Amino acid sequence: MKKILFFMIIALLPLALFTACEKEDDYGLDSYDFGDGQAMQPTTIPAGNAEVTVASRYFEEAVNNEGKNYYKHLGYVPVGESVRLKGGATPTDIKYDGSNYRIAPAQLADGRNVFISIWYLMPGQRKAVVTAPKTAVIYDGLKPADITSYTIPRGTIIAVVNSEPGSDRQQFVAYQVAQPIGKKVSFGLWEKYYIESSYVSTNQNDFDMMETIEKIKKLDKGLWATAIENAIKSYGDSVFVSDAQALLSGEGVDGSGSRPTEDASFSGIITEADVNVRDEPNEKLENVIGKLDKGQVVQIRSQTTDTYTISGQKSRWYYVEGGGIAGWIFGYFIEKEEK
Numbered sequence: 001m002k003k004i005l006f007f008m009i010i011a012l013l014p015l016a017l018f019t020a021c022e023k024e025d026d027y028g029l030d031s032y033d034f035g036d037g038q039a040m041q042p043t044t045i046p047a048g049n050a051e052v053t054v055a056s057r058y059f060e061e062a063v064n065n066e067g068k069n070y071y072k073h074l075g076y077v078p079v080g081e082s083v084r085l086k087g088g089a090t091p092t093d094i095k096y097d098g099s100n101y102r103i104a105p106a107q108l109a110d111g112r113n114v115f116i117s118i119w120y121l122m123p124g125q126r127k128a129v130v131t132a133p134k135t136a137v138i139y140d141g142l143k144p145a146d147i148t149s150y151t152i153p154r155g156t157i158i159a160v161v162n163s164e165p166g167s168d169r170q171q172f173v174a175y176q177v178a179q180p181i182g183k184k185v186s187f188g189l190w191e192k193y194y195i196e197s198s199y200v201s202t203n204q205n206d207f208d209m210m211e212t213i214e215k216i217k218k219l220d221k222g223l224w225a226t227a228i229e230n231a232i233k234s235y236g237d238s239v240f241v242s243d244a245q246a247l248l249s250g251e252g253v254d255g256s257g258s259r260p261t262e263d264a265s266f267s268g269i270i271t272e273a274d275v276n277v278r279d280e281p282n283e284k285l286e287n288v289i290g291k292l293d294k295g296q297v298v299q300i301r302s303q304t305t306d307t308y309t310i311s312g313q314k315s316r317w318y319y320v321e322g323g324g325i326a327g328w329i330f331g332y333f334i335e336k337e338e339k
Helices: 002-025 204-216 221-234 241-249
Strands: 048-051 056-063 069-077 082-085 092-096 099-107 113-117 126-130 135-139 147-153 157-161 169-173 193-196 261-270 275-278 288-292 297-304 308-310 313-315 317-322 325-330 334-336
Touching (some): 056 092, 069 092, 261 317, 288 325
Antiparallel strands (some): 048 082, 169 193, 261 334, 275 288, 308 313
């Protein structure tokens, strides 16, 4: 029996290798219709240095066992790294792993010549950082009614393009933005999304301050005061100076009183009338987004890792969904539903 199985595997091996080669052909040089929904479609790529605003795939041209050309995926160029675009080339549309990519020749920082995905390197696109007080809402058009359910947290790095004439919104792209309930939403150039221009900054000091704050958070807390003082001296005009000060006071890096949370999964019942639902687990903020009535059944998706005391009552905060709303409720007003 073992001998029969061995010869069956040997017989099937050429078929498996042939199938692998066929998959390479799927990632070939054929053009793909990217449609009118794509935000920017340059006909040629200008030469010069470009900073990667969102991690970008890069490829090399290769030949498979059948002598056909295809593009072999090599990895990602990280955010913030510069590449040198060769210029003058017409972008090539390829398909890789079921997704469309537009690539052009470039040289990496280590001198390698590759083909890089130019989604986040296109002309007119700039790196930006979200400066909304807490989160910025996202629109899929220019009308007030075009608001989506997506939000982007303060401090998130995105890429923006020039505003459309007469608009107070910036068109943008982002990659895997975390949402309040824990999921991630990927934004790309296949659909147009917008953010209020007043909620983004392209000031280099704002990027530097956010990067510095992230570094400070990794230091021993005894070093924070000196580090924050130096950061404020260096980037004093940054909108994130208040974030650095809030970090020192223990309120949270975004100045909102953010508190550590963990996943949870159970049902509960609201025990009082007109219970406030908040966009963050903190009663000290003006962040009420709605109310729930007594008897409403809710699903708990997350909870604070610590307990807090409000008016003498001690409990965790819970992120709930129910009654057409989702947000944080103090646990004193929730009774766990028995199954």
